[in-house]
Amino acid sequence: MKKNFTLTVFEKASVCRHFENEVFKRVSNRxxxxxxxxxxxxxxxxxxxxxxxxxxxxxPLIFGQHRGHSIYLSFGGNIVKLIKELKGKKxxxxxxxxxxxxxxxxEINMFGHDGFMGSNACIxxxxxxxxxxxxIIFIGDAALEEDYVLASLSWVSKKKLPILFVVDDNNYAxxxxxxxxxxxxxxxxxxxxxxxSFDLKDDPxxxxxxxxxxxxxxxxxxxxxxxxxxxxAGAGKDKEKIFDRYLQQKKLLGKRGExxxxxxxxxxxxxxxxx
Amino acid sequence: xxxxxxxxxxxxxHRHLKKFKSQVFGQNLTGVGWVAGTLPKLFEKDGVxxxxxxxxxxxxxxxxxxxxxxxxxxxxxxxxxxxxxCIFIVNYACKSNEIWRMPCPIMIRGIASEGSIGPVAGSAHxxxxxxxPGLKIFSPMTNKEYINTYKKFIKSKDVFYISExxxxxxxxxxxxxxxxxxxxxxxxxxSVTRFEAxxxxxELQQKGFKVGIIHLVNLKPFEIKQSWxxxxxxxxxxxxxxxxxxxxxxxxxxxHKVYEKTNKNVxxxxxxxxxxxxxxxxxxxxxxxxxxxxxxxxxxKKK
Numbered sequence: 357m358k359k360n361f362t363l364t365v366f367e368k369a370s371v372c373r374h375f376e377n378e379v380f381k382r383v384s385n386r387x388x389x390x391x392x393x394x395x396x397x398x399x400x401x402x403x404x405x406x407x408x409x410x411x412x413x414x415x416p417l418i419f420g421q422h423r424g425h426s427i428y429l430s431f432g433g434n435i436v437k438l439i440k441e442l443k444g445k446k447x448x449x450x451x452x453x454x455x456x457x458x459x460x461x462x463e464i465n466m467f468g469h470d471g472f473m474g475s476n477a478c479i480x481x482x483x484x485x486x487x488x489x490x491x492i493i494f495i496g497d498a499a500l501e502e503d504y505v506l507a508s509l510s511w512v513s514k515k516k517l518p519i520l521f522v523v524d525d526n527n528y529a530x531x532x533x534x535x536x537x538x539x540x541x542x543x544x545x546x547x548x549x550x551x552x553s554f555d556l557k558d559d560p561x562x563x564x565x566x567x568x569x570x571x572x573x574x575x576x577x578x579x580x581x582x583x584x585x586x587x588x589a590g591a592g593k594d595k596e597k598i599f600d601r602y603l604q605q606k607k608l609l610g611k612r613g614e615x616x617x618x619x620x621x622x623x624x625x626x627x628x629x630x631x
Numbered sequence: 632x633x634x635x636x637x638x639x640x641x642x643x644x645h646r647h648l649k650k651f652k653s654q655v656f657g658q659n660l661t662g663v664g665w666v667a668g669t670l671p672k673l674f675e676k677d678g679v680x681x682x683x684x685x686x687x688x689x690x691x692x693x694x695x696x697x698x699x700x701x702x703x704x705x706x707x708x709x710x711x712x713x714x715x716x717c718i719f720i721v722n723y724a725c726k727s728n729e730i731w732r733m734p735c736p737i738m739i740r741g742i743a744s745e746g747s748i749g750p751v752a753g754s755a756h757x758x759x760x761x762x763x764p765g766l767k768i769f770s771p772m773t774n775k776e777y778i779n780t781y782k783k784f785i786k787s788k789d790v791f792y793i794s795e796x797x798x799x800x801x802x803x804x805x806x807x808x809x810x811x812x813x814x815x816x817x818x819x820x821x822s823v824t825r826f827e828a829x830x831x832x833x834e835l836q837q838k839g840f841k842v843g844i845i846h847l848v849n850l851k852p853f854e855i856k857q858s859w860x861x862x863x864x865x866x867x868x869x870x871x872x873x874x875x876x877x878x879x880x881x882x883x884x885x886x887h888k889v890y891e892k893t894n895k896n897v898x899x900x901x902x903x904x905x906x907x908x909x910x911x912x913x914x915x916x917x918x919x920x921x922x923x924x925x926x927x928x929x930x931x932k933k934k
Binding site (some may be wrong): 373410446451453454455458460462467468471475477478479481482484485486487503504505507508510511514573 | 654680682684687688689690691692693694695696697699701703718719722724726727729730731732733904934
């Protein structure tokens, strides 16, 4: 993994982090007054995967669900259009209909979500089956428990579809922890379906090294442990002290990280003010 | 002997697969009589796709295929399976064009049937999806009606629910509305009850009643033609609507729409408000000729 890849991923993550911080402010002051699902703390999963597919010059079909701002932004979704979407404007990326939960973008092949957690697993599977296009399906650790997600994994394996399932594992279903809900791990489950699977932290290097070689060559599932900085919905914090991958990577990058962080922070702030 | 409806459906499906490189999805398609002879004997390489036995996921997979512009056909073998099969159809495919400007057209073939097959596999169950926006519902029982419905689907960006009935597959004839002159009552039957309503009409006419009939095919959107309104307004006792779904579902909704337009009495007769058992003695069957005749007589007597 080259250093410029680390930088590319950091830049993407930085856009996501500053974007979410701006949303957080506006939810706190009630400028945005409908449910939003902030992805701060979880941005390294989509940012890294977007970085990998960009390098491979692949434009996959993307099926996300709630907490998807970072997916949209990492894969090159227009920032202003997402701001407008959250302001309910008709020229938002989802024409003002999607809000925070249901982000759609024809430009980046990102398909909207209906609100049923994990429905994107079956729908993405069908889209991939019929088009044979590389497909990424982002779900959470809770959505993975949906029966129809399990059925989708089974069919994806049977049909050997070029799909990457990304389980954004923040350990919570709203506030119910994984240990209270199940005794199995995503990796073991996928393995039972004969799907190549990994259980990783949101370290970009680890994600890259594990999925790069076989990405879209066979069905794959990657369970990425992340930390949700903000509440399930709205503006608040689950815990004050939490490991923050973004801050860790910024520190690792030293001065370059600080410069990028500052520059992007300023840009995002301005875009919010202007839009 | 004319062409049976089953052969028309089979031909349409064959052409659809070839012309649009489309796909037909469903469970147990390639066995057990090829969906009562309505499906050409083709396999996955030709576009006939056996879905896993995961009913909810199946509807999602078909939705994904439709998003890719495949215009898939989705066969639901028993309409009671709508409870599982249609979750993502009505919550995603039907809303896709409105919310995401992403057309997601699917032609659903939901098959109703009757008689000793219990509360899920028996009767029509379109009432459970009827209220959802973005869904169009048709119930063709003849060759011409089916062909017309398919032609509409090809031009549309919407999800079409074709409410079929196994009894109609051997049908070779067409139905004709009869609204000329002043009628005592006008029957408005849906689905398989149209066959029984025709029989009831003939019997009642032989007994001196003037009975009209309007065959209902386009259920949603439900357009009430001006000529129907005139005929109903002219009638002595209004309308009797018949269906093979529970009477407190789509039937009541349509009846209210007819009432709103005509201000005439609209009665309904459909499935009783009870669960169907499997034995003939405890089944819950749609109204037959005798039920319809009795109902008409009681409406006329009451007045």
